[in-house]
Amino acid sequence: MTFDPASYEFRQGPGPTPIRASTVLPAKRELVKLDTEDGHTLVAELALPESGPVNATLITLHPLPTHGGFMDSHVYRKASYRLPALAGIAVLRFNTRGTASPHGTSSGAFDEGVGERHDMEAAVRFAVERGLPNRWLVGWSFGTELALMYGAVEPVASQVEGAVLLSPPLHRAKDKDLLQWAASGKPLAVLVPEHDDFLKPAEAAERFSLVPQARVVGVDGAKHLWVGEKYAARVLNEIVDEVSEAGSGAAGLPQEWDGPVATASA
Template sequence: MTFDPVSYEFSQPTGPAPIRASTVLPARRENIELRTEDGHTLVGELALPESGQITATLITLHPLPTHGGFMDSHVYRKASYRLPALAGVAVLRFNTRGTESPRGTSAGSFEEGIGERQDVEAAVRFAVERQLPNRWLVGWSFGTELALMYGAVEPVASQVEGAVLLSPPLHRATDAHLRLWADSAKPLTVLVPEHDDYLQPAAAAERFSLVPQARVVGVDGAKHLWVGEKYASRVLNEIVDDVTEAGSGPEGLPQVWNGPVATSAA
């Protein structure tokens, strides 16, 4: 059975409530479908602010599906739960080809990051057609490879402002792709966990030195999967700081919410 985000049941607490891992804040959420140029239908979800201006749009690219990555990988799930309400940010999540989640299964099969180029293009095209403003790619692990390989070339390059990378392994993305980002002059923020399994901060700084505009941030104590509310919150703050004019504020995004909330089963 396909999960429908309108099934969240919101209630009004008696006072300000702490924002926990499973807290869902109000947003306009809808299940969406993306169609690729090679004929695949990809499933996803779009979360928009309930009201007011959209400050930025995140087009999220999830971790490796053959190792458990999907549109509901926890940082992206929390982004969709919180950022529309806390920062006016639209969050587009989707399953790349052949990937399954509670939302459903995208058509096709995993293609080692090659066929997935068309998945990235379909997501960006959808955001453009919906007139979602200030579009940014946000890649995590395998998703960083897709962002690096395809974000600085057309048709994507002219449709996005830049990218934020979480735990880049730099397995598929090469120095040639980094040079394309350098040539594009588009902003690139690279969040690297201190204890990453694949690429740690010092090595990341060396590799990304090919991109003069890249901002490489080592995060003390963090691991590749950003497990723990402390690290998930740090990632969301860094993203909002990069993609919005107002940023997350001097103390980061609010950690309590005074309004209707729902609780996710995940």
């Protein structure tokens, strides 16, 4: 059974509620379908601020689906739970071809990052057609490869402001892709865990030196999957600082919410 975001039950507590891993803040959430140019239909969810302007739009690209990555991977869930309310940021999540998650299964089969180019293009096209402003790619692990390989070339390059990369392995993406980003001049924020399994901060700084505008941030204590509220919150703060003029604030995003909240089951 496909998860329905309308099933969240929001309740007003007696006072401010601490924001935990499973805390869901109010937003306008809808299940959507993305149609690729090569004939696939992708499962997706769009979370928008309940009111006020959309300050930025995140087009999220999930980790490797053959190793458990999907649109519901925890950092992206938490982005959709929190950022529409806390920062006025729209969050578009989707399963690439052949990927299944609690939100459903996209058609097709995993294509080693080749056919997935069409998936990313479909997501960007959807955001453009919906009139969502200030669009940014946010890739995590395998998703960083898609952003690097296809985000600085058309038809995507002219439709996005830049990208935020979480735990880039630089496995499929090569130096030529980094040089494409360098030539584009578009901002690139690169968050690298201290204990990453594939690319640690010092090596990342060296590899990304090909992109003069890249901002490489090593995160002490973190691992590839950003497990733990401390690290997930750090990622969200860094994303908001990169994509939003207002940023996350001197103390980071609020850690309490004085309003109705729901609790996610997972």
